[in-house]
Amino acid sequence: MSHAEHHITPIKTLVQVIVALFALTILTVATSRLDLGAFDVLVALAIALTKGALVVSVFMALKYDNKVNAVVFGIGALFVIVFLAFTLFDTAFRGDLSNTTEGTIMEQKAAEEALQQREPDPAALQFNRSNE
Amino acid sequence: MASTAEHPVHLQHHFVSSDQQFDASKMGMWLFLITEILLFSGMFVTYTVYRVWYPEVFDGMAVLLDWRLGGLNTLVLLASSFTVALGIHYAQVDNKKGLVTNLILTFLFACVFLVVKYFEYSAKIEHGIVLGDGFAPHGVSHGVDYATYDVMFAQQFFSIYYVMTGIHGFHVLVGMGLFAWITIRAMKGHFTSAYYTPVELCGLYWHLVDIIWIFLFPLLYLI
Amino acid sequence: MGENGFWLPEASTTLAGEVDALFWFVFWVSTVIFAAVVLAKLYFVVKYRRRSEKDVTTPVHESKALEAIWIVVPTILVLIVFTWGFDLFVQLNSAPPDSYQITVRGKQWTWEYEYAEGVLTAGDLYVPVGRPVKLNMSSADVLHSFFVPEFRIKQDVLPNRYTSVWFKAENVGEHTIYCTEYCGTAHSGMLGKVVVVSEEDFAAWIQEQNQDLPPTELGQQVYKTQCAVCHAIDGSRKIGPPLNVFYGTERVFSDGSSTTADDSYIRNSILNPSSQVVEGYAPAMPPFSALSAQQVDGLVAYIKSLE
Amino acid sequence: MSQVNYLNHDKSIKSWLFTLDHKRIGIMYLVAVSLSFLAGGILALLVRTELLGPGETIMSADTYNQSFTLHAVLMIFAFIIPAIPAVMGNFVLPIQLGAKDVAFPRINLASFYIYLAGAAIALTALVVGRVDGGWTFYTPYSTSVDDGILFITAGVFVMGFSSILTGLNFIVTIHKMRAPGLTWNRLPLFIWSIYATSIVQVLATPVIGITMVLLFLERLLGIGIFDPALGGDPVLFQHFFWFYSHPAVYIMILPAFGIISDLMGTFSRQQVSGYKFVALSSVAIAFLGFLVWGHHMFVSGQSALSSIIFSLITYLIGIPTGVKVINWVQTMYKGSVWLQTPMLYALMFLFTFSIGGFTGIMLGVLAVDVHLHDTYFVVAHFHYVMMGGNVIAALGGLHYWWPKMTGKMFNETLGRIAAALVFIGFNVTFFPQFILGTRGMPRRYYDYLPEFTNLHVLSSVGSYILGVGLFLILGYLLHSLFRGKKAGSNPWGALTLEWTHTTTPPDPHNFHETPIVTRGPYDYHLAPELFGGDGAAGDGHEEEAEVTVPRGQATS
Structure with missing residues (x-):
């Protein structure tokens, strides 16, 4: 029978994976309750990537599948990174040569208004990222 | 050329063998999945750009999303992924009952997910947190004064929230349609260990929907 | 047609001439290579044209050395061009700190200028000759783009954000300002002039603007x-x-x-x-x-x- | 009594509309994209006529703005993207692979109807409102001007689906459906290029999908992501747009490379020089094409860092492309160059595309682009690549495969006259635009300064010559359907499977028996008897019997 060689994932493996996924979900909620500062994002992403990898490799059986499908998936993931990274080359470095202000006109206006009111609205001040 | 007598019913005329047909379908599905990933990538890029620009807003706004409900939905979707994987396992070992049960369970988990989503949406819409121009948070509930969240760029955050979860929810809806269809076919006994391609493909699709949520949950609700 | 023949308009700023030099370098290198390729093509078409239906051909063994030359030489050429263009681009984007600053607002379908002296005008931009001028630009509505061909400068003008451009005009004269980002019905009418005048004339013009008119x-x-x-x-x-x-x-x-x-x-x-x-x-x-x-x-x- | 083929085995309308046969789907695509090309072409002629003089010539500014927008939207999304892959890819690819059909025939048919639906939705915009803002849809203009944008974005979104499905289908077909013996090293270069194209279609098109969704919501609800009035960023929109639209340029040009490779090989009766390089560089270009989108944005207000990175990578693409051109020229070396109409287009392509390529290098130079950006120089460059690249190659391919598709030969004399008209008309139309651009004439201008008049008139005159040439082609091709000489199974003496192993027009199932491939696609020295096939040769099967190289382990 031609399908004999299809990989059949044992139920035991599936159960192990779902337990791990549940545990990781609880872990990510737990770590987000702690204040880890800048690491918050990194930890959450690392956990999400682990969970995603588990689903892809075992539930979707990519680990046992034809290599070409893994390549397809890898290329897809790669181009998401390309899209993100190259867009950030711009958005994170705006105005690097032209010396114009980094913030937007709206932000500056909001900051000015907040200052003029003399009764500073904490929210508006907090969100003002113009140079000064 | 092989004679038609050797052709199983499911084998289309332009394929040489069942294996060729199965491999082709599966590769097609993987290609389709990466188009889905890239579709969502646009939203993830938007999210990242605005998060880098306005981190305080994103931190502040995430408070309005209930991590309990989000977490519950994460567990529900993970469970549904598990039942799909089990279903495929049962299809591979010719256990029709196991297959049908798990497909139905998956469908039910998807329903639960959408019901929870509905409560989340309506709780926000009630307080004027809507998609687009109508954005005007107001009212107080559970000790949260929504009006204080009417700050600059809050609208962007919620636009991203609604568009991402909305498109994701749409995929869940499509998935429910697919599972309804293959459940009926499974009940009719269409699938055996020799031919279960539709189950496999729907399963792949469903796992992807799950993976997208695995990323949406921490990005929107937690950090 | 000016000193450049009919390809480029007159170059009127300190940097415009340098941009042109780079343009001509790329232009001539491209033209020479292009001509060589076309000549080779025509030569092959004639030399190896079909003589009869029974022509027999044998495969040609490709020369690895030749292939390498075709990769290495263009790579060197484009790296030269890239570095050159990069250097000029940085100069085009870095206004000298002592620049005279003018605020520019693009709106459908005109340009408005606000001078440090409190003068507000539209349409024509008066600037002094021989002094770096930096324009801080934003838009009141949709995207526009500020383009002066003789200055070889162009910069999109965005709403809710400032962009800038600078130039140092070398000669007294008038040049057309174009909007080059499509902005609606009268996009092609969104023209203005840069009027480059001497320092004295510029001072006088500022004075005049501040007087009341009937x-x-x-x-x-x-x-x-x-x-x-x-x-x-x-x-x-x-x-x-x-x-x-x-x-x-x-x-x-x-x-x-x-x-x-x-x-x-x-x-x-x-x-x-x-x-x-x-x-x-x-x-x-x-x-x-x-x-x-x-x-x-x-x-x-x-x-x-x-x- | 003529043999049974895909055209005559069932002639009912229904058998066409619901066909799963890749050849018939290809023909239906051919009709649909030709109509789009016709509509887009007429709009182009109207635009050129308006530009005969400054000020109002035949239409108002608003009509003009809508005309160029619609011209671009139709030409790009409804014509040039599907043109070669969906027409010639569909028709030729499975046969060249020795397959009976594409991997997913039903998806193939669906993609055709999705394409029609998308085009129809996009055109609804004309009835409901205006189509304004250019094909780039830059915000905030596009989201502020008119509700027509809702339909255009929805239409482009839907047509994108069609493009994705076509690409997906081809990738799987190429991977899984090759005939025995058809190794990757023996694939015709047309297949390689369609393969590369399909990768781009699958990877890039979803992004235009989400972009259109966001644009749609921006216009409908004001979500504030791209709208600066709400704090959004219009430059972010441009990133989204070009992440698709630059790779989309490769969706348009890569299949053209494939056709040219096949034509150069066939009509030079010689192996395509640097086969492996040409094949793999197509795939490399497809991937690198994703890393350069920001070169459309050097003056958009993006960071200088971005501009510099994008400029550098742009050159990396330029080099393999240039080497390909040299390879094509080199293919004629020690060949036997047969100047039939398809070959004329191939030679024309080498000329026009090279100009497009070199001007592309000029536009990639950061400081020079600042001057040339958004001027007629870009318009000319774009048309030299798109029309001088894609359309010229598509015409070459259409002439090349016309006998196979229809079973009829076109009139060779008229073919050559039309090719000359297209060549002259094209260059007279677009070359003056390079000069206009360097002199500072911005694009998308309804009105212009009097100093530009002469060059504009010249350009318009060129467009009329081009129009005459294209209509002549339409005329003699249609004429050949009814009066054309019957074509033999291999009139050009080509070596790929669609010429050597099937009848003309092909059998409904392509092959009576699965072909077994034993040589490369351009190994002419292994088949000297093939060349100079007679256009009026008789039944394909007899000829095939003579020319097929011995099949060692034939099917049994």
């Missing part, structure tokens, strides 16, 4: 800079109706209503144009709410004075 003259000035793109004063039809024929007559609007054209009608048309669109015209005019009260009064006086 309303009709002020109105004429505003008309030329703000309205002339879309409205003629010789009775001809442009994007909007002509201004010299209607005062005191009955105006029929696209919603069927009508009114007599008087002072307040003109005023309303300037500030709230979409409320009364003359029949047969598209509702293309944006509100000119940025005009000062004197400028609006001046325009009304000017339009009344037209025949």
Whole structure:
């Protein structure tokens, strides 16, 4: 029978994976309750990537599948990174040569208004990222 | 050329063998999945750009999303992924009952997910947190004064929230349609260990929907 | 056609000549390679044309050395071009710190300028010769792009964000400013002039701008800079109706209503144009709410004075 | 009594509309994209006529703006993207692979109807409102001007689906459906290029999908992501747009490379020089094409860092492309160059595309681009690549495969006259635009300064010559359907499977028996008897019997 060689994932493996996924979900909620500062994002992403990898490799059986499908998936993931990274080359470095202000006109206006009111609205001040 | 007598019913005329047909379908599905990933990538890029620009807003706004409900939905979707994987396992070992049960369970988990989503949406819409121009948070509930969240760029955050979860929810809806269809076919006994391609493909699709949520949950609700 | 033949217009800033040098380098290298490829092609077509249906060909063994040359030589060439272009690009984007700064606002379909001395004008940009000038630009509505071919400068102008461009004009003269980012009906009419004048003339011009003008003259000035793109004063039809024929007559609007054209009608048309669109015209005019009260009064006086 | 083929085995309308046969789907695509090309072409002629003089010539500014927008939207999304892959890819690819059909015939048919639906939705915009803002849809203009944008974005979104499905289908077909013996090293270069194209279609098109969704919501609800009035960023929109639209340029040009490779090989009766390089560089270009989108944005207000990175990578693409051109020229070396109409287009392509390529290098130079950006120089460059690249190659391919598709030969004399008209008309239209651009004439201008008049008139005159040439082609091709000489199974003496192993027009199932491939696609020295096939040769099967190389382990 031609399908004999299809990989059949044992139920035991599936159960192990779902337990791990549940545990990781609880872990990510737990770590987000702690204040880890800048690491918050990194930890959450690392956990999400682990969970995603588990689903892809075992539930979707990519680990046992034809290599070409893994390549397809890898290329897809790669181009998401390309899209993100190259867009950030711009958005994170705006105005690097032209010396114009980094913030937007709206932000500056909001900051000015907040200052003029003399009764500073904490929210508006907090969100003002113009140079000064 | 092989004679038609050797052709199983499911084998289309332009394929040489069942294996060729199965491999082709599966590769097609993987290609389709990466188009889905890239579709969502646009939203993830938007999210990242605005998060880098306005981190305080994103931190502040995430408070309005209930991590309990989000977490519950994460567990529900993970469970549904598990039942799909089990279903495929049962299809591979010719256990029709196991297959049908798990497909139905998956469908039910998807329903639960959408019901929870509905409560989340309506709780926000009630307080004027809507998609687009109508954005005007107001009212107080559970000790949260929504009006204080009417700050600059809050609208962007919620636009991203609604568009991402909305498109994701749409995929869940499509998935429910697919599972309804293959459940009926499974009940009719269409699938055996020799031919279960539709189950496999729907399963792949469903796992992807799950993976997208695995990323949406921490990005929107937690950090 | 200027010193550059018909390819490029005159180069009028300190950097424009350097940009041209790079342009010509790429141009000539490309032309030589292109000519070689075309000649080789024609030679092969003639030399190896089919003699008979029975022609027999044998495979050609490719020369690895040749293939390598075709990869290495162009790589070196483009790296030269890249580095050169990179260096100039950085210069084009880095205004000297002592630049004279002018605030520029693009809006459908004109350019407005605000000088440090408090002078506000539109349409024509007066700048002193031999002094670096930096324009800090933003848009009031959609994207525009500030382009002066003779200066080899161009920069998109965005709403809600500042972008900048700088130049140091070398000669006294006038050059056209174009908008090069599509911005609607009168995109092609969104022109202006950079008027490069001597330092003394520039100082005098600033002085003059600060004096009061009689309303009709002020109105004429505003008309030329703000309205002339879309409205003629010789009775001809442009994007909007002509201004010299209607005062005191009955105006029929696209919603069927009508009114007599008087002072307040003109005023309303300037500030709230979409409320009364003359029949047969598209509702293309944006509100000119940025005009000062004197400028609006001046325009009304000017339009009344037209025949 | 003529043999049974895909055209005559069932002639009912229904058998066409619901066909799963890749050849018939290809023909239906051919009709649909030709109509789009016709509509887009007429709009182009109207635009050129308006530009005969400054000021109003035949239409108002608003009509003009809508005309160029619609011209671009139709030409790009409804014509040039599907043109070669969906027409010739569909028709030729499975046969060249020795397959009976594409991997997913039903998806193939669906993609055709999705394409029609998308085009119809996009055109609804004309009825409902205006189509304004250019094909780039830059915000905030596009989201502020008119509701027509809702339909255009929805239409482009839907047509994108069609493109994705076509690409997906081809990738799987190429991977899984090759005939025995058809190794990757023996694939015709047309297949390689369609393969590369399909990768781009699958990877890039979803992004235009989400972009259109966001644009749609921006216009409908004001979500504030791209709208600066709400704090959004219009430059972010440009990143989204070009992440698709630059790779989309490769969707348009890569299949053209494939056709040219096949034509150069066939009509030079010689192996395509640097086969492996040409094949793999197509795939490399497809991937690198994703890393350069920002070179459309050097003056958009993006960071200088971005501009510099994008400029550098742009050159990396330029080099393999240039080497390909040299390879094509080199293919004629020691060949036997047969100047039939398809070959004329191939030679024309080498000329026009090279100009497009070199001007592309000029535009990639950061400081020079600042001057040339958004001027007629870009318009000319774009048309030299798109029309001088894609359309010229598509015409070459159409002439090349016309006998196979229809079973009829076109009139060779008229073919050559039309090719000359297209060549002259094309260059007279677009070359003056390079000069206009360097002199500072911006694009998308309804009106212009009097100093530009002469060059504009020249350009318009060129467009009329081009129009005459294209209509002549339409005329003699249609004429050949009814009066054309019957074509033999292999009139050009080509070596790929669609010429050597099937009848003309092909059998409904392509092959009576699965072909077994034993040589490369351009191994002419292994088949000297093939060349100079007679256009009026008889039944394909007899000829095939003579020319097929011995099949060692034939099917049994």
